[in-house]
Amino acid sequence: MPQIIIHRGAHTIGGSCIEINSNGYRIILDVGMPLMERDGAEIASDKLENPSIENGILPDVKGLYKHQTPEIDAVFLSHAHMDHYGLLNYIHPSIPVYLSKGSHALIAIGNVFYPEKNKIFFDNYKFFDHWQPFEIGPFKITSYLMDHSAFDASSLLVEADNKKIFYSGDFRGHGRKAKLLDRLVKYPIKDIDCMLMEGTTIGGGHKDGFDDETDVENGLRDIFASQKDISFVSAAGSNIDRLVSIYRATKKSGKTLVLDLYTYYVLDRLKELSNSLPPHKDDHIRIYYIGNHTRNIVEYLEKEVLYKYKSRKIELSEIINNRKEMVLKLPVSAMRRITKELIENKPLDQVKFIFSMWPGYLEKDNYYFNFCKEFDAELVKVHVSGHAYLDSLKSLSHALKPKILIPVHTLSGDDFSKHFENVVRVTDGVAFEI
Ligand SMILES: [Zn+2]
Numbered sequence: 001m002p003q004i005i006i007h008r009g010a011h012t013i014g015g016s017c018i019e020i021n022s023n024g025y026r027i028i029l030d031v032g033m034p035l036m037e038r039d040g041a042e043i044a045s046d047k048l049e050n051p052s053i054e055n056g057i058l059p060d061v062k063g064l065y066k067h068q069t070p071e072i073d074a075v076f077l078s079h080a081h082m083d084h085y086g087l088l089n090y091i092h093p094s095i096p097v098y099l100s101k102g103s104h105a106l107i108a109i110g111n112v113f114y115p116e117k118n119k120i121f122f123d124n125y126k127f128f129d130h131w132q133p134f135e136i137g138p139f140k141i142t143s144y145l146m147d148h149s150a151f152d153a154s155s156l157l158v159e160a161d162n163k164k165i166f167y168s169g170d171f172r173g174h175g176r177k178a179k180l181l182d183r184l185v186k187y188p189i190k191d192i193d194c195m196l197m198e199g200t201t202i203g204g205g206h207k208d209g210f211d212d213e214t215d216v217e218n219g220l221r222d223i224f225a226s227q228k229d230i231s232f233v234s235a236a237g238s239n240i241d242r243l244v245s246i247y248r249a250t251k252k253s254g255k256t257l258v259l260d261l262y263t264y265y266v267l268d269r270l271k272e273l274s275n276s277l278p279p280h281k282d283d284h285i286r287i288y289y290i291g292n293h294t295r296n297i298v299e300y301l302e303k304e305v306l307y308k309y310k311s312r313k314i315e316l317s318e319i320i321n322n323r324k325e326m327v328l329k330l331p332v333s334a335m336r337r338i339t340k341e342l343i344e345n346k347p348l349d350q351v352k353f354i355f356s357m358w359p360g361y362l363e364k365d366n367y368y369f370n371f372c373k374e375f376d377a378e379l380v381k382v383h384v385s386g387h388a389y390l391d392s393l394k395s396l397s398h399a400l401k402p403k404i405l406i407p408v409h410t411l412s413g414d415d416f417s418k419h420f421e422n423v424v425r426v427t428d429g430v431a432f433e434i
Contacts, residue, residue: 002160003431004194007059009408010428012036013200014083016409017059018167022160025137028064028075029156029167033057033086038428040411049117051090058090060429070094074136076128078169079153080106080238088120097125100143102152102273106238109269112300113262113293130154144184146170147177149386151240151270157189163434164189166400168197170409173392174212174384176241181392188399194434195402200387202419203412208359210384213241219382220249220354224327229349230319230342231255231327232335232377234368235356237263239386240270240277242356243329247278247285250327257285258314258328261293265305279312286314290334316341332367339375353377358385390419397421404434 007017015034020027034057037043043057051057053065063071070092077085080103088097088107104125111119128134130145138161143154148170158165166189173181210216224231235242243263250257259267264279264287271277279285287309297305319326320342328335342348353372355362359381362368372379388396397405397420405423407413417423426432 002158002163002165002434004165004196004406004426004434005431006196006406006408006426006428007061008032008034008038008428010406010426011411011413012038012040013409013411015059015086016078016084017061017087018196018408019061020139020158020160020165023138025073025139026063026071027073027136027139027141027158028061029158030078030084030169031064031075031087031091032081032083035083051087058087064092064095065090066092068092074098076141076156077103078156078167079103079148079150080110081150081170082118084170085120086118088122091122093122093124095124097122098128098141099125100130100145100152100154101127102270103150105269105273106151106266109238109266112265113296128154133157145177145180147172147175147180149175149236149239149241151238152273155184163193164191165434166192166195166402167408168195168396170198170200170387171392171396172386172388173395174389175386176213176244178212181388181396185395185399188401192400192402194404194406195397195400196406196408197393197397197420198387199393199407199410199412199416201385201389202393202410203415207389208381208383210382212384213245216242216356216382216384217245217249220246220356221252223352223354223380223382224249224253224255227352228324229351230323230339231354232351232371233327233329233354233356234332235329237266239357240266243267244278246327246329246356247283251284253327255284255325255327256314256322258288258319258326258330259285260288260290260330260334261297261306261309263329264309264312265297268309285312287312288314288319288328288330288334288338290331320345332371336371336374339371343375348375348377351375351377352380355379355381356383359383394419406432 002022005019009016016030077099140159
């Protein structure tokens with residue numbers, strides 16, 4: 001009988017690491033950097049910089065790490081968010097890492113633009129194709145492409161000993177790929193013995209003014225269209241759904257979208273995998289070159305990238321002369337520099353600063369509020385979660401009807417039984433037989 005050991009994730013959000021073993025074979029689903037201590041407290045930064053089993057950052061998985069004799073047959077990544085892949089640098093190089101092409105591209109892009117401590121290096125990887133089962137020892141594994149704020153995210157079906165285990169990974173049903181969840185609900189996988197389902201939003205994350213990504217796009221469009229002056233928007237450069245929403249909203253409002261080199265490179269690179277993504281020929285995207293992004297491209301990619309993008313380059317003077325037409329999606333520091341020049345000519349005219357990310361970042365970093373205070377801009381939140389709300393969690397669990405439902409990636413596992421059937425709580429590090 002297969003055994004599941006949640007090494008981390010039964011009681012916390014982030015740092016996911018789940019083992020499934022059968023007949024002496026062992027596989028690991030996700031090796032995430034934790035976002036919090038196991039009791040929910042904040043993690044001291046020196047621990048994160050020097051992860052070890054002793055300090056609790058590396059989950060105690062025998063045979064997974066560089067300093068151990070390898071005993072793990074494969075590691076699978078559900079998607080390219082740090083809290084699911086951030087410990088990859090520490091695993092033994094002989095253990096193959098299976099991931100989607102999109103996840104690999106996002107990690108590679110991070111290696112160009114992220115600070116040194118967030119760069120990930122691994123050579124022993126293999127791509128999986130979605131919906132194409134493949135075998136490792138006694139396991140049959142199938143990736144299901146899912147709707148999530150990370151591009152090319154998967155849920156993973158693991159079959160062994162005539163048992164079916166479904167790991168939801170992180171998912172949602174209100175993004176640009178919502179139909180992937182709809183399809184799974186309409187044509188469910190039958191006879192699921194155990195589902196490990198995320199519950200990030202349970203006990204807190206509610207819809208806040210916007211129902212889905214289309215709603216966000218329309219909200220952005222309305223604000224862009226009504227602004228009498230320049231527009232500012234802050235969003236994660238790795239949240240592709242959101243970049244597409246900003247792109248479409250800007251286009252519909254007849255304005256110009258100004259991206260930094262990093263964000264433009266993300267889109268340009270992922271377009272190789274998904275041709276419908278922007279940029280499109282002769283579209284309304286311009287690029288504002290920022291010193292450290294330029295240096296990163298020269299150092300880790302090649303100068304030619306800069307030449308290739310040159311026709312889209314925009315200078316400060318053009319932004320200033322056409323301020324009303326401009327939607328800036330840039331780091332706050334760059335927006336601040338530009339705004340200081342702008343107000344030399346004329347103060348901002350009732351400008352809204354659109355904050356289009358997880359609201360928790362507002363408390364972590366006060367530079368968004370500081371920016372608004374300095375330039376008398378109104379901060380407006382336009383956002384939906386990257387994670388499923390209760391209605392989608394219920395749809396998935398009703399459709400798959402697992403015999404056992406184990407909460408993961410949640411701070412509210414105890415509340416699962418209020419909403420779902422067959423809930424079983426497990427403890428981190430304790431084996432559970434299916
Ligand atoms: Zn995620």
